[in-house]
Amino acid sequence: MWENKIDINQIVEIRAKTTAFFGVGAIKKMADVAKNLSSRGIKKVIVMTGKSSHIKTGAWAVTKQALEANAIEYLLYSEVTPNPTVEQVDEAAARAKSFGAQAVIAIGGGSPIDAAKSVAILISYPEKNASELYELKFAPDTAVPLVAINLTHGTGTEVDRFAVVSIPAKEYKPAIAYDCIYPLYAIDDPALMTKLPAEQTLYVSVDAINHVVEASTTIVTNPFAILLAKETIRLVAKYLPVAVKEPENLTARYYLLYASLIAGTSFDNGLLHFTHALEHPLSAVKPELAHGLGLSMLLPAVVKEIYPASGEVLAEIFEPILPGFKGTADEADKAFAGIRNWLDGIGVTSSLKDEGFDEYMVDRLVDLAFETPSLDGLLAIAPVKATREAVRNIYTNSL
Incomplete structure (x- = not known):
């Protein structure tokens, strides 16, 4: 089978709207990603994660080092739960805006990445909130840059324009789809998923x-x-x-x-x-x-x-x-x-x-x-x- 002839340690680029660094060891590409963010004038980012997987996988240690090496300040929001809520998104967005975040980095599976996409929009629309976003009361056409470091092999959200966040008070779990939330870069490293x-x-x-x-x-x-x-x-x-x-x-x-x-x-x-x-x-x-x-x-x-x-x-x-x-x-x-x-x-x-x-x-x-x-x-x-x-x-x- 041709699959056996592929060098899984070779990092390749898969391009759709998002540039995905794909392969064993791809997390090391965060050094290049951070350098690129810095070249865009980005000096502060919010990092969206769950409670522990970003640490257990080693993804945060590499990301933190890359950010510090490029003089990028970071605010860590590690309170995203499975099936994230509008309340979490609003809280993270408020912290991001107060911090002065100019970009968002997500580390996790679909939940942290989708929450991060939402925060990336709300930083660009400071007068709006997550409920308005997910009840489709406005249609964003811009968001701050987003980097998705993926930790599961299921959602595909690291390379698409979709996000899902729940509104618990109404038992709603809507989806949004906007071109502005395609991640700028994605990291797909199978070694982070073992x-x-x-x-x-x-x-x-x-x-x-x-x-x-x-x-x-x-x-x-x-x-x-x-x-x-x-x-x-x-x-x-x-x-x-x-x-x-x-x-x-x-x-x-x-x-x-x-x-x-x-x-x-x-x-x-x-x-x-x-x-x-x-x-x-x-x-x-x-x-x-x-x-x-x-x-x-x-x-x-x-x-x-x-x-x-x-x-x-x-x-x-x-x-x-x-x-x-x-x-x-x-x-x-x-x-x-x-x-x-x-x-x-x-x-x-x-x-x-x-x-x-x-x-x-x-x-x-x-x-x-x-x-x-x-x-x-x-x-x-x-x-x-x-x-x-x-x-x-x-x-x-x-x-």
């Missing part, structure tokens, strides 16, 4: 699969999104079991990280529909729910719902997991069972009921899917009409 727990390794990788399943089947998809979808699923199917069994295996982490990156690029081009639109209410109602787990529980039912309209694409991209499928409408139930069996086989066995949801909550979840700002845009581009009945079917079949 300490990911097995459970998180599974969830983030299934997140990448969901990105491409949706991106390749929206009504606005394109051949590029579908091409990336095929490769994403092939790589995840091949290397996810290896990474779970051998968490320090850098080759497995390298290809899962690459799969995540191209999946992010896929949905940056093809966009998303049912699975993300329906997961956001789940983790808005239960913030402790891992985003990737929520997506995993919905995926089989979403595939079943859209298979009659998108069977040919789904059969092709899922070939490594569902070999021999032809894409005909009568395979929908078989596809549902096949994906469920694959998830069980890799260790993702939960259903919505296992995570505390029941049939009495379905109506509320359906309401949130249609009421939450931005989710209507995802539902509008699903390959089958996103009626309340269709949404209810997906939730019910995921119980």
